[in-house]
Amino acid sequence: MKRIIGAALIVIVLTFGLAIPVSASSLGISPSKIDIEVPQGGSAIAEFKVYYYTGDLNVTLVDLPFEVEPKVIHATTSPTDVVLTFYASAMQPQDEYNGYVRFLSSGNTVALAVNIVATVTVSLSANIVDPPIRYGGGGGGGIPVYGYDADLFGTSDKLRIDYYGKVKDDVEAISNDGNLTISIAKNTTALGQDGKRLKGLAIEASENPPASPENKSIIGLPYTFSPSGATFDPPMELTWNYDPDALPEGTVEEELVIAFYDEAIEEWVELECVVNTSTSAITTSVSHFTDFAILAKTVDKKPDDAPIVVSPPQPIIKPEPQPLPTPITPVAPPPVVEPAKPSQQPVTITATPAPPPPVDTPRTASWWLIIGIVAGSIVVVGSIIVLKKRLDRSK
Template sequence: MKIQYCCALILLCALVAGVTADESVPSFPHEFWGTVTIGGSPAPAGTEIIAMIGGTGCGSITTTKSGTYGSSSRYDGNRLLVLANEDQAGATITFLVDGKEAGRTATFTPNGTTCLDLSVGSAVTPTPTSSSGGNSGGGSGGGSSSPTVTAAAPRVYTGQASLGSSKSGEVLESVKVRTADGSGSVTVPAGTTALDSRGDPLGEVSVTTLDPVTLPPVPAGNTLGIALTCGPDGATFDPAVTLTFTLTEDEWAGIDDPATLTVFLYDAAAGTWQEVPATVDPVTRTVTARVSHFSTYALAWPSVLKEVTASAGQEAAAATTATPPAETQTPGETLPLPVIGAGCLILLLAVIGVYSWKKRG
């Protein structure tokens, strides 16, 4: 019996060793978050995003907010987690947005965290057109429909990107360039005529955040929040391109009225700020503006201190208008002359009476 037990134990150990040898050790997940668009518009809540390595799904997430997936805060716990084995480190990750392959890829890095913006084009199916035969019957005379046309989503870069363009400066492929922290971006659609300061085809686009304290103050009554410099300086676009400011949840919550958010352009030659028309989207926490040339741009909002200062001024004014104290008067000034005369007469009579009394005695 002991021999049988020993044989069974040896067989079990061999089995476990064989399984362990065949299977790879799982690694820590790679976390992803960012924006997600479909056809250039924010993807609606409920959009499914799937991460794949080598054609195999290795993680998925369903969006809960329009235009974003995951969160910049690791404490929210709703990022896209890509799960793979240690021997797959360095493998290429592809992404599907509602079943369509996005134009971005990433490298699997165990225990890594990446902000990755995803986008796919929207499928547009034209109305079917009939052939010249026009017969509803079978054969070659039946109608035919045009193939599905997919609009190309812009390629997304961080910091800067090269522009492919024709000799006349017409951009051949849509490009989106975002800052490293995701607070700002510029989108240059295909077909835009992009020229540098000399009038030659523009070769690249860059977007960088600036420290607001290094800039001249914005018009009085406003607080400067996010500042961007877009380059190269002097570049022009026809039609205008899209400049986007993106606020975090905490930044958005700290603004009393997001509808008052304003975009300013700094005119270096005049040394002044100029307001630029902009659109505020509370769903994606973004503010977009159309700009025809590159410069320094800033996102600002009315200063909360205005109301506080006005209230304090009103209180101070009320304090200074208090009723003045009543004037004090001495008793001598308040006694009428007849009373004073009568008093003097009584005193004189008393003195005379005392003098007469002493003289008799």
């Protein structure tokens, strides 16, 4: 039981010992142990904090076959952040090494050693980094800055970037034809697809760009920005000039856009842009690397030799006027004459013509009605006179 309790106490002490700074007099270093992997011919980073001490500290390695930078740390505050870079030669055997980093004050009054377990690895794809070219933060205790190759439109340059991915200088590059300008502001965080600091960049004209989307056409040269997946915070700025005289007929300049090719969905994605038609330039912000191009809407038009067919105007056919119905003139019926009864006494017969039935006639036929009535009356009167004469003769 005592052995179990003793082992538990040792574990607890070791656990807290790794979490708190190792101290000697007025010097503390945290953490007290670090495991790192160093590729052959490459380098690895280890970060420390220095507590309770201000002044210079000399850095040396014990039982570790590497080079270390910086060799002197300037501790100005408590805590002071320290980044050490360990370099392995290209001939370093692949093995695990257990040693120490020793921090010794300039007057050799205080010293501390931090346990380092370093494994040398061999990898054909290992990132071989340049030695730091400058240190910031007040001397050797600052964050190391690296110089990586930058191929900007065929021009070789150096991209200065620190351990955390901060770009140390303003970067501006212009394409060979003068149409495309990229601007990366100082202190922009530039990271690779693995989330670590960007280790170089390249921009070149795309020889085999993805096909343009439907109803769109690519204007000018598209460009490939690599490495694909690199990110920038804040985004870098693109200014892309175009030749208005070279635009397809019917293109509306205000509708030109810069687009990037999204490999995940295999489509061009349009960016928010500002088109300045007075300078023939399009401006946008880009936060990652891939293929970029200017896109314009495709305008459909008929061939110049296609005949234009104009349909003749159709005649307007007016309906023929229909004649009005002819009014019907009513005719009075003939008088009804009863035969005379034989008698010795003369009989006087008075025939009264029956009035004609009322007929609704248009006003235009009233004169014909009057003439008919007069004619009928004459006939009746004449018949009476003739009948009377016959009666008089018969007497």
